[in-house]
Amino acid sequence: MEPLARTLERLLPPAAFVARAVRNLAIAALASGLLLDVQLLREHGTGDTSGETVGRVLVAAALLAPGVVLVLFHRALHEVLELPRRLRELPAEGRRRAGELGELVAPAPGRRRPARLRRAWRLLALSQATRDLLTPYAPLVALLSPAFLTAAGISAFATPVLVLLALVTLA
Numbered sequence: 001m002e003p004l005a006r007t008l009e010r011l012l013p014p015a016a017f018v019a020r021a022v023r024n025l026a027i028a029a030l031a032s033g034l035l036l037d038v039q040l041l042r043e044h045g046t047g048d049t050s051g052e053t054v055g056r057v058l059v060a061a062a063l064l065a066p067g068v069v070l071v072l073f074h075r076a077l078h079e080v081l082e083l084p085r086r087l088r089e090l091p092a093e094g095r096r097r098a099g100e101l102g103e104l105v106a107p108a109p110g111r112r113r114p115a116r117l118r119r120a121w122r123l124l125a126l127s128q129a130t131r132d133l134l135t136p137y138a139p140l141v142a143l144l145s146p147a148f149l150t151a152a153g154i155s156a157f158a159t160p161v162l163v164l165l166a167l168v169t170l171a
Contacts (some may be wrong), residue, residue, distance in 0.1 A: 009084045019077040022156075026074055029159040030067030032166035037063055039169045066155035066162060073152040079139035 037060045044056065142148060 006084075012081060012084065015077060015081055019074060019081060022070055022074045022077060022152075025156055025159050026067055026070035028067075028163055029070055029155065030064065032159070032162035033063040033065075033067050035166045036162065036169060063162065066158040069151045069155040070159070073143075073148070073155075076139055076143040076148070080143055083140065 040056065040059065040063075
């Protein structure tokens with residue numbers, strides 16, 4: 001795991017730059033989409049019929065979609081940036097979780113066994129924490145999904161159009 005962590009650490013500076021750029025694009029897309037939504041609501045209202053209202057809600061959602069996709073992409077990038085740290089901490093975290101599980105099953109001599117409800121609660125918390133321990137590569141898999149990359153690319157190209165439209169509506 002150590003060679004993989006070192007390789008990933010070399011990729012951190014360019015990935016951090018991309019993450020900052022995606023964050024800025026997401027902010028611009030969300031602000032522009034929100035501005036266009038407000039302008040649409042101001043000029044056309046909520047609609048007279050339910051069909052018009054549904055149509056305007058769909059348009060509003062479409063205007064906000066690029067920003068939402070870019071926020072999700074930024075979040076995935078941020079989790080990938082934390083991957084080297086998580087890989088380094090994996091062995092120690094695994095030993096700690098194994099110790100907690102052992103304590104739940106057979107408490108140390110001289111200690112009494114916790115109540116069933118408390119033990120069940122600790123087991124639930126431990127199983128949820130172990131999921132993160134056993135799936136350190138999950139953010140990378142999500143980030144490299146072709147559908148997600150396509151949606152993020154389309155959103156990145158749509159953002160300047162949204163910004164331009166927002167600026168035109170302000171003028």
